[in-house]
Amino acid sequence: MIVFKSLKINSTDDVELGIKRKSKLEFKLSYDDEKEIEAILVLIQGTGDDANNSFLKIIMQSLAKKYNAAIISPNYFGIHNRPQTGAKPYFDELDKKIMYELCESLNIALDEEIFQTNSPEKILEKLNIHIAYKKSKGDLKQDYAAIMHCSLDPLNDEYQNWGIMPAMDIINAILHLKKNPPFKTGGGSLRVVVSGGSYGGYLALMCAKIAPWLIDGVIDNSGSGLFSWRMIGFGKELDFKTYCGCGARIGDVHFLLSDKTFWTLDAHSAYFFSQSRSDIRYILNPTHLETLAKFNHIIFVSYHSKNDTFLAPYTEKVELFELLKKLKFDAHLHLIQDESEIDGKFIKNLEHGLGIPFKALINKEFPPLLEKIKKQKKKSREKSVSYTCYDLIYHFSEKNHKMKLEIEYYDR
Known part of the structure; x- marks a missing residue:
């Protein structure tokens, strides 16, 4: 019988920012x-999706029926960061400043009370009415559109950490399942394959980076090699019109949206996103890949479009796989270059993600990947890895079946 259930466990706090976590980690599990x-297969959702949707449940149950694998999908930290997954818009102090400056330029009165007594949607509706009135009087050109900014508050009092806490959540879900398997294993070691698309693909690669002793294989579709100023939340400190996460429109008001985050570019803040914070999130870091090569049993499979030059530039993926091969990893990149490779079933377009269905990706790549993994003689290694960044050293380890992160200053 196919089992499908939801589990909640304690996971990691924010070690980087010293913030105690308030939420539990929830993940979905399906198995026969x-x-x-014989294996744990992780399906990692990207931005705008979570593990609560009914379509993913069908996919997980189908895969559990087809393979001798436990299928899990974690609602990692900050995953509910879009309106369709429950995030709510709000104005933080920078958003208010942007609003004040716009209203001043339009000679529209604005005070703090409006933020206290109205929802962001209502405020933007009122602004749209003012703009329509000014257009009717000829004070504004008919093609004028205001550009505003709001922040998005995810569910469960979470925020955007980007990369590290989500990957540790995914690893903790795997470790919990390995320690407490509710299914028969035959006494063998459970192999682990992580998979995902877009941000989910990035997180699959990050899981391999921070827990290489645990991960046997990675299936990635269009994951980026680095963090995104647009998606990390504080890109608006640089330019809110360029570095927003998503956007919407109410009449003549375009409102851009960014994730709630504590990271900042203020070098005097305890939450300063320093060079080291960037370095640890950079998958292509050559020195870090050399460290990872001590665990070169990991097998990597990836798909990417040559037309993907904005969301996850394909050049980064090409560089990554060249480095992986140089370091003796079994790594294969399917770089889709032109329309002749579109079959309408598996590869449907040349856009970001290639239109590849998640289920089809797994059905194509998981069986041969697992066979390769099973033939390997995995060496016993210490369950820890350390990465030196600009002025910090990140120590990741497995202790008592949970991921642990310790950070120390590096004397340059």
Whole structure:
């Protein structure tokens, strides 16, 4: 019988920012209780999706029925960061400043009370009415549109950490399942394959980076090699019109949206996003890849479009796989270069993500990947890895079946 359930466990606090976590980690699990399970397959959702949707449940159950694998999908920290997954818009202090400056330029009266007594949507509706009135009087050109900014508050009192806490959540879900398997394993070691698309693909690569002793294989579709100023939340400190996460429109008001985050570019803040914070999130870091090569049993498979030059530039993926091969990893990149490779079923377009269905990706790549993994003689290694960044050293380790992160200053 196919089992599908939701589990909640304690996971990691924010070690980088010293913030105590308030939420539990929830993840979905599906398996066939009549089979001996030989692998854990992780499906990592990208931005705008979570593990609560009914379509993903169908995919997980289908895969559990087809393979001798336990299928999990974690609602990692900050995943509910879009309106469709429950995030709510609000004005932070920088958003208010942007609003004040716009209203001053339009000679529209604005005071703090309006933020206290109206929702962001209502405020933007009122602004749209003012703009329509000014257009009717000829004070504004008919093609004028105001550009505003709001922040998005995710569910569960979470925020955008980007990369590190989400990857540690995914690893903690795997470790919990390995320690407490509710299914038969036949006494063998459970192999682990992580997979995802876009940000989910990036997180799959990050999981391999921070827990290489645990991860056996990575299936990635269009994951980026670095963090995104647009998606990390504080890009608006540079330019809110360029570095927003998403946007919408109410009449003549375009409102751009960014994730709630504590990271900042203020070098005097305890939450300063320093060079080291960037370095640890950079998958292509050559020195870090050399460290990772001590665990070069990991097998990497990736798909990417040559037309993907904005969301996740394909040049980064090409560089990554060249470095992986140089370091003796089994790594294969499917770089889709032109329309002749579009078959309408698996590869549907040349846009970011290639239109590849998640289920089809797994069905194509998981069976041969698992066979390769099973033939490997995995060396026993210490369950820890350390990465030296600009002025910090990140120590990741597995202790008592949980991920642990310790950070120390590096004397340059």
